[in-house]
Amino acid sequence: MNKRVKILKTEILSDAYYTLKKVSFSYRRSDGKVEMVSREVFERGNGAALLLYHEVKNTVILTKQFRVPAYLNGHESGFLIEVCAGMIDEGNPEETIKREAMEETGYQVSNVRKVFEAYSSPGAVTEKMHFFVASYEEHMKMEDGGGKDDEQEDIELLEVSIDEAMGMVYAGEIQDVKTILLLQHYALKLAGSPSPKW
Numbered sequence: 748m749n750k751r752v753k754i755l756k757t758e759i760l761s762d763a764y765y766t767l768k769k770v771s772f773s774y775r776r777s778d779g780k781v782e783m784v785s786r787e788v789f790e791r792g793n794g795a796a797l798l799l800y801h802e803v804k805n806t807v808i809l810t811k812q813f814r815v816p817a818y819l820n821g822h823e824s825g826f827l828i829e830v831c832a833g834m835i836d837e838g839n840p841e842e843t844i845k846r847e848a849m850e851e852t853g854y855q856v857s858n859v860r861k862v863f864e865a866y867s868s869p870g871a872v873t874e875k876m877h878f879f880v881a882s883y884e885e886h887m888k889m890e891d892g893g894g895k896d897d898e899q900e901d902i903e904l905l906e907v908s909i910d911e912a913m914g915m916v917y918a919g920e921i922q923d924v925k926t927i928l929l930l931q932h933y934a935l936k937l938a939g940s941p942s943p944k945w
């Protein structure tokens with residue numbers, strides 16, 4: 748509860764699939780002055796993302812799929828390389844990401860480890876992402892993956908070395924923020940670095 752903020756009005760501008768709202772509120776500034784503010788807020792639910800890494804081969808499993816918002820905003824092909832991720836609709840973040848791992852990559856992972864939570868675009872979108880890592884081995888591959896046809900998902904899978912993946916970040920070939928975050932987490936905490944204090 749924030750005593751400096753009072754939500755006064757919430758209008759729904761669109762609720763076709765997700766919900767776009769216009770929120771009007773009074774806000775007491777740090778200098779004490781109270782002003783009226785209006786902001787549009789996109790409600791898209793919350794999400795979970797998972798980096799699948801192989802402890803012996805030092806490889807990661809990534810997905811590649813067409814993302815129309817990125818395409819509209821200058822990405823040449825619109826095919827983005829990402830970690831496995833999905834929206835949390837049923838169940839908790841951990842259950843969701845295990846289900847998404849199976850649907851998108853075909854790997855059945857039991858031990859996922861939560862690394863952090865973060866708002867993906869807090870000035871505009873309510874979405875909070877839950878970030879996980881899990882190690883994979885060949886015997887965990889149960890299905891082809893590739894996403895759900897009935898949800899019009901068409902996901903290609905990539906298995907690349909962690910060095911190659913980091914190179915792709917700096918070459919601009921990986922441009923998805925949740926993926927960059929998890930790869931950097933791997934590089935900092937999991938790639939045989941001396942134990943960090945944080």
Ligand SMILES: Nc1nc2c(ncn2[C@@H]2O[C@H](COP(=O)(O)OP(=O)(O)O[C@H]3O[C@H](CO)[C@@H](O)[C@H](O)[C@@H]3O)[C@@H](O)[C@H]2O)c(=O)[nH]1
Pocket residue numbers: 764765791792793794795796832833834835847874897898899900925
């Ligand atoms: N009809 C319709 N269906 C939609 C729409 N938007 C999404 N969907 C359906 O919802 C599914 C969402 O698939 P998920 O795997 O759960 O989510 P995602 O698209 O991979 O999104 C993940 O990454 C996003 C970008 O980082 C995150 O924003 C999101 O929370 C999640 O982590 C899509 O395949 C599609 O079937 C829409 O506007 N209209």
Ligand SMILES: [Mg+2]
Pocket residue numbers: 831832833834847851
């Ligand atoms: Mg997905």
